[in-house]
Each structure stands twice: as structure tokens, then as C-alpha cells.
Amino acid sequence: MIITNYMRSEHRACDELFADAEKSVIDGDFTKAEEQFLKFSNETLRHFKKEEDELFVVFESITGNSEGPTRVMRFEHEQVRGVIGKMAEAIESRDKDAYLSLAESMMILLQQHNMKEEQMLYAMCDRVIPQDKKEETLKNMDKIEL
Amino acid sequence: MFNQGGLSLEQAPPISVVLRFFITGGIFGVILSLFMLFNIDNSLIIVHLLGLGVMASFMLGAMFQMLPVIAGVVIKTPTKKALVVHILLSLGILLQISAFSTSSNPYLYLSSSIILGGGLLYASILMFKRLIEIKDHSSSSKGMLFAISSFIITIILGVVMLLTIGGYLDMPYLLLKLRDIHYSFAIFGWVTLLIIAISFQVIEMFFVTPKYPTIMTKYLILSLFSLLVIKSILIFSSIDTILIDITLSSLLIIYAGVTLHRLYRRRRPTADGSVWFWRFGMILLIISLSTFFIDNLRDITYISFIGFALSIIFAMVYKIVPFLVWFHLSNQGYMEAPMMHDIIHPKRVKIHFFIHLTLFIILIINSFLNFTTLNIVSNIFLTISFSWILYHIVIATRKYYYIQRSFTPIKW
Numbered sequence: 001m002i003i004t005n006y007m008r009s010e011h012r013a014c015d016e017l018f019a020d021a022e023k024s025v026i027d028g029d030f031t032k033a034e035e036q037f038l039k040f041s042n043e044t045l046r047h048f049k050k051e052e053d054e055l056f057v058v059f060e061s062i063t064g065n066s067e068g069p070t071r072v073m074r075f076e077h078e079q080v081r082g083v084i085g086k087m088a089e090a091i092e093s094r095d096k097d098a099y100l101s102l103a104e105s106m107m108i109l110l111q112q113h114n115m116k117e118e119q120m121l122y123a124m125c126d127r128v129i130p131q132d133k134k135e136e137t138l139k140n141m142d143k144i145e146l
Numbered sequence: 147m148f149n150q151g152g153l154s155l156e157q158a159p160p161i162s163v164v165l166r167f168f169i170t171g172g173i174f175g176v177i178l179s180l181f182m183l184f185n186i187d188n189s190l191i192i193v194h195l196l197g198l199g200v201m202a203s204f205m206l207g208a209m210f211q212m213l214p215v216i217a218g219v220v221i222k223t224p225t226k227k228a229l230v231v232h233i234l235l236s237l238g239i240l241l242q243i244s245a246f247s248t249s250s251n252p253y254l255y256l257s258s259s260i261i262l263g264g265g266l267l268y269a270s271i272l273m274f275k276r277l278i279e280i281k282d283h284s285s286s287s288k289g290m291l292f293a294i295s296s297f298i299i300t301i302i303l304g305v306v307m308l309l310t311i312g313g314y315l316d317m318p319y320l321l322l323k324l325r326d327i328h329y330s331f332a333i334f335g336w337v338t339l340l341i342i343a344i345s346f347q348v349i350e351m352f353f354v355t356p357k358y359p360t361i362m363t364k365y366l367i368l369s370l371f372s373l374l375v376i377k378s379i380l381i382f383s384s385i386d387t388i389l390i391d392i393t394l395s396s397l398l399i400i401y402a403g404v405t406l407h408r409l410y411r412r413r414r415p416t417a418d419g420s421v422w423f424w425r426f427g428m429i430l431l432i433i434s435l436s437t438f439f440i441d442n443l444r445d446i447t448y449i450s451f452i453g454f455a456l457s458i459i460f461a462m463v464y465k466i467v468p469f470l471v472w473f474h475l476s477n478q479g480y481m482e483a484p485m486m487h488d489i490i491h492p493k494r495v496k497i498h499f500f501i502h503l504t505l506f507i508i509l510i511i512n513s514f515l516n517f518t519t520l521n522i523v524s525n526i527f528l529t530i531s532f533s534w535i536l537y538h539i540v541i542a543t544r545k546y547y548y549i550q551r552s553f554t555p556i557k558w
């Protein structure tokens with residue numbers, strides 16, 4: 001379960017960054033919120049990149065299937081990227097209500113995505129990728145920068 | 147290899163699948179409150195309007211939506227299946243109510259057992275079959291499997307009882323026992339297990355809370371289901387079930403306490419209506435189970451259990467509906483897709499929470515006082531409560547179709 005555990009803890013770390021930014025917006029501290037939101041979006045986008053450039057590629061090459069679950073996950077990443085952009089706009093224009101509304105959508109969208117990954121895709125990865133290949137993939141993912 | 151995941155872009159069912167059940171749940175809620183308001187004092191009717199008309203409608207709608215996400219289960223041609231279930235369920239409930247209110251017409255019992263039982267069994271067996279195929283079970287998907295199993299048991303017993311009362315089966319001596327088992331599985335199995343299964347995912351992920359203890363996510367639902375099975379055997383053999391009841395209640399009280407503690411330690415700051423509904427629901431669950439063994443407080447046990455289930459249902463509906471409207475419209479490429487807060491504003495949810503809170507406080511107080519005026523007041527609050535949620539679901543639905551009609555989507 002090393003893939004699932006590694007990736008799940010990244011999901012949770014992003015959730016915490018997300019919650020911190022939301023808290024600052026509620027408190028009206030947009031300077032701090034901007035900083036925290038940037039952290040959240042960077043970490044999330046880096047996580048997506050790890051998946052798209054490493055994990056999914058390995059999964060696709062082993063299963064020979066690039067039209068299956070990974071395609072859906074890539075598509076959902078695009079949806080999340082879209083909302084990240086809108087949230088950044090809301091922070092920039094100091095629009096608290098728009099931010100909190102988008103935050104709600106983002107949270108549901110992202111958590112649905114994460115649930116599917118944690119329960120299906122990562123579980124499949126842990127099942128089909130050989131142990132040494134898993135360790136190598138984890139190492140490669142660690143190196144990925146935005 | 148992929149059939150268990152079966153992820154596809156189309157896996158989110160069309161919005162109509164979910165909304166039709168939610169709107170029906172709201173309508174039955176209003177019908178129920180009108181029955182209460184006009185003092186139609188038939189507890190069989192009230193219980194089934196609430197349990198099937200309101201709760202099962204909302205819960206089936208939510209299941210259609212959540213099975214793909216929480217359990218990775220895809221239901222093929224969901225629109226058609228939901229339509230069939232929806233029609234049979236609505237018609238079946240009306241027939242059942244008529245059967246209970248005339249109580250002498252055997253054909254009403256026969257037709258309601260076939261239509262209502264058929265519709266519900268069709269839906270639950272469909273979900274059961276997909277859930278049992280899952281390879282990598284999470285605590286939530288396993289929990290849903292046990293909840294659905296409890297639902298199937300509840301339905302079968304219900305059908306048997308309808309046929310017995312209608313005179314088609316000859317075992318009136320079993321009726322009381324069957325009734326007790328039927329209610330146990332409905333209340334502690336279907337409703338409670340489903341809520342627990344959902345909470346294991348939703349609480350931690352959406353409110354960013356610490357994890358539930360592993361021992362709880364691993365064994366709680368299994369233990370509760372086993373206790374229900376043992377309880378049924380004891381009921382059947384006419385043996386006292388008090389020990390089982392105490393264990394069952396203690397486990398659930400611990401669960402509610404742990405859930406309240408998770409919510410208290412949540413990292414997400416928003417104290418919106420849904421957090422309040424979850425908290426109040428858990429408090430009511432604790433009240434319900436701690437009064438379970440005191441005979442004079444039976445009314446409080448029932449009232450607070452109903453309040454618990456409705457709290458969680460409302461918490462879910464107020465998140466699901468605006469999300470789905472936003473999600474489907476943006477996915478279809480409508481730039482004009484309204485944001486969640488413009489579909490149902492959080493303030494509206496908070497107002498509903500206060501209506502709901504007041505209602506259950508009055509109900510609990512009045513279970514001691516028994517004032518006629520308070521009774522009328524609480525029935526008015528009940529009517530407002532269900533009208534409130536129905537109104538907001540309908541408004542959200544209209545916004546969805548309005549955008550679809552009035553604008554052109556961008557293809558991408």
C-alpha cells in the first residue's frame with residue numbers, strides 16, 4: 001500500500017493548506033490568505049504533475065490502458081485547475097463571498113476526485129505495479145518540481 | 147481489470163436522477179406535516195410516510211449520486227432505473243397509506259406489497275449487486291453494503307407483513323416479532339449504518355478533521371450488523387434482547403461522541419449550516435440512545451432519533467444540490483453556471499437549521515408537557531421545515547433548467 005499511503009498523505013497535506021487559506025479569508029486577512037492559497041495551489045499542482053508525469057504513466061504502461069481511469073483523473077485535474085484560477089481571481093479582487101462559494105465547490109470536487117483515487121486508482125496501482133517499480137516511482141515523484 | 151473501477155466520464159449520473167428523489171422526499175415531507183397538522187393520528191401512516199416517503203426518497207437519491215464516488219460503483223442507464231424506482235416508490239407509498247387508512251381492503255395490501263416492495267427491492271438489489279463486486283473495499287463501501295443488506299431485510303419483512311395483514315399469508319402469530327425485527331433493521335441497519343458509512347468519508351475529507359480511529363472504521367459497522375442479526379434471532383426465540391440493546395446503544399453513543407469530537411477538531415473554519423446539522427444530529431443520536439431504556443421517555447427516544455436522521459439528510463442535501471447544479475452546468479460548458487452560494491445561499495441553510503432546532507426542542511419539551519398549543523406550534527414548524535427544503539430544491543432545479551434553456555454552452 002505504499003503508493004496509496006504516500007499519495008493519501010499528500011492529499012491530506014493539501015487539504016490542510018486549503019483550510020488555512022480559507023480561514024484567513026474568513027478573518028478578512030487577504031495578504032495572508034494570498035500566501036496560503038499560493039502554497040495550496042502550488043502543492044496541489046505539483047501533486048497533479050507527479051500523477052500525470054509519473055504515476056499515471058507507469059500505470060498506463062503496465063496495464064496498457066490510457067483510455068481508462070487515468071484519463072478521467074486527468075480530466076478532473078483540468079476541472080480543478082479551472083477552479084484554482086477562479087479562486088485566485090477572487091482573492092485578488094478581495095471578494096470574500098465569491099471565494100468562499102468557490103471554496104465550497106472546490107472542496108467537493110477535489111474530495112470526490114481524491115476518494116476515487118484513494119479507493120480505486122491507487123489501490124489498483126498498489127496491486128499491479130511490482131514492488132521495485134513502486135519504489136522507483138516514489139523516488140521519481142519526489143524529484144518533481146513545478 | 148477495470149470493471150470494478152469502471153471509471154468513465156459519464157459516471158456521474160444525470161442531475162435529474164438525484165433531483166427527482168429529493169423533490170419527492172420534500173413533497174412527502176410536506177404531506178406528512180399536513181397529516182400531522184390535521185391531526186390524523188395513525189402512527190403506521192406517519193411512520194411510513196416519514197421512513198419511506200421522506201427518508202428513503204432522499205437516501206436513494208443520495209445513493210445514486212454517491213455510489214460512483216464513494217464506492218466506485220457505476221450503475222448503468224441510471225436515468226431509466228431511477229425513473230422506474232421513483233414511480234414504483236411514489237405510487238407504492240400512496241397505495242400503502244390507503245391500505246393503512248382503510249385497513250380492510252385486501253387488494254390495497256396486495257398491490258402495495260407488490261409495487262412498493264418491487265420498487266424498493268429492485269433498487270436495493272441493484273445496488274447490492276454492484277457493491278458486492280468491489281475488490282478493494284473501503285470502510286465506507288463496506289458500510290454501504292451492510293446498510294443495503296439491512297434495507298433488503300427490512301423490505302422483505304415489510305412485504306411479508308403487508309401480505310399477512312391483507313390475509314394472503316397465514317401467520318398472524320408472527321406479526322409482532324416480524325414487526326420488531328423490521329423496525330430494528332430499518333432504524334439501526336438501513337438508516338444508521340448508511341449514515342455511519344457516509345460519515346466515515348465525508349467528515350474527515352470535507353471538514354478536514356483527524357481520522358476516525360481505525361478500530362472504529364474497521365469494526366463498528368460489522369459489529370452493529372452482527373448485533374442486529376443476533377437480536378433478530380433472540381426476538382424470534384422470544385428471548386429478552388436487553389443486553390444486545392445496551393451494547394448497540396453504547397457503540398452508537400461512542401460513535402456519536404467520536405464524530406462530535408472530530409467536528410470540534412476540524413481544520414476547516416466554516417461553521418456553516420451543514421456543520422451545525424451534523425453536530426445537532428449527533429447530539430440527538432446520543433439523546434435518543436441514552437433514553438432508550440427508560441420507559442417513560444420512549445417518546446424522546448423516537449423524536450430524537452427522527453431528528454438525528456433528518457439532520458444528517460438535510461446536511462447532505464444542502465451540499466449535494468448546489469454542487470450538482472454548478473458541477474453539471476460547468477461541465478456542460480455553460481459560462482453562466484451560477485456558483486454554489488448563488489444556487490442555495492448558506493444563510494438559507496442556517497435559517498433552516500434554526501427552524502429545525504426549534505422544532506426538535508419544542509417536540510422534546512412537549513413530550514413532557516403535552517400541551518395542545520405546543521403540539522400545533524410544532525406541527526407548524528414541521529410544515530415550514532419541509533416546505534423550506536422543498537422550496538430550495540425546486541428553486542435550484544429551476545435555475546439549472548433556466549441556464550440550460552437560455553444560454554449556449556461552449557464546447558471544449
Ligand SMILES: [Fe+2]
Pocket residue numbers: 048051073077113117
Ligand atoms: Fe489526481
Ligand SMILES: [Fe+2]
Pocket residue numbers: 007011047051114117
Ligand atoms: Fe491525487
